[in-house]
Amino acid sequence: MPFFIGILNTEKYINIGILNTDMNLQTLMDMNPWWREKELIEKDYDIEKWKEKKHSWIPKILNEINLKPFALHILLGPRQAGKTTAVKLLIREQLKLRDPKSIFYFNCEALADYKELIDVIETYLEFKADSDIKHALIILDEITLAREWPRAIKFLIDRGKLKNDVVLLTGSSSIAVKGEGELFPGRRGRGKDFILWPLxxxxxxxxxxxxxxxxxxxxxxxxxxxxxxxxxxxxxxxxxxxxxxxxxxGGFPLGIDAINGNKEEAKQAYLSWIKTAVLKADRDDLIARQIFKAILERMPSALSWEGIAKQIEIKSPKTVSAYVNLFKTMFALIVLYNVDISKKTIKFGKSKKMHLIDPLLLELLE
Structure with a gap:
């Protein structure tokens, strides 16, 4: 059963000029309190937490996002890197420049599949039309949690329903793991991919x-x-x-918070992220730890898949390559390939260097 049921009731209004309808639009209003008063963004949970921090910052990539329609942007990054806070900060800035009703935020954690996602977006698009909004900024947070989510986005783009809008999708590494970010050929407009790294x-x-x-x-x-x-x-x-x-x-938000707090809590949060990502990719947690250990023992020396395979229980270079590719796509590791400078080409078959993306991970995985 779809998450949102019914159609907009255009006969009911409340004194702030927003349609007062069934549960569907009310749910959207709860996630977008600035439709009532734009100052309510300051009461948002993520914004309040950001303001309470001793050390807080605005990610510079927010200035790189083109907000001219049409654009389909994808913001990626490891879990707990601050993606949700980043988009809330973007909303906070945009509220100074545009009609609050032209900014739509939705967290997709409670959605089951692409059908419910279509219902959510179409409900907002009806509200947008009734509010005489021409161009919108549509932010769909943690979109990868809705099964087959690309079907919803492609369906709406192909029918021209988002042609006047900027759509910003955020998600964990699973977009990169499944290659779903590449499923929109010719449908991105001015859109780009962005990665929110630790500092x-x-x-x-x-x-x-x-x-x-x-x-x-x-x-x-x-x-x-x-x-x-x-x-x-x-x-x-x-x-x-x-x-x-x-x-x-390290440079993760929780790691920086731990300078004046509980480092163990930060370590457990990031360790949980790595384990969850490995298991969701149908990989073995024990083998993953063995490969990480083999890399750490040789880092920063150049390594080959064959060399790592000799140090783990499954003596398969192909298995090592698959796991390292997973670590790359979940943004835990970067791989530096051997380069032929004279020919300006990458030698994929040669040994390569590997580095963890953040110092805190060294302590977690050693």
Missing amino acids: SFRQWLKVLEPNLYKKISPIKNFNELKKKATSAIIWLDKLNKALIKYMTY
């Missing part, structure tokens, strides 16, 4: 040590390396202390 050391400095950050000039090319590195050496002692803290807590 790099330099980004971490900007948030936690802003005065030190301002003293360290960014190096834009190799020609600047010697000059700027030399000028930064007077801050080496402070940089080393900051780096030790960064290597201890």
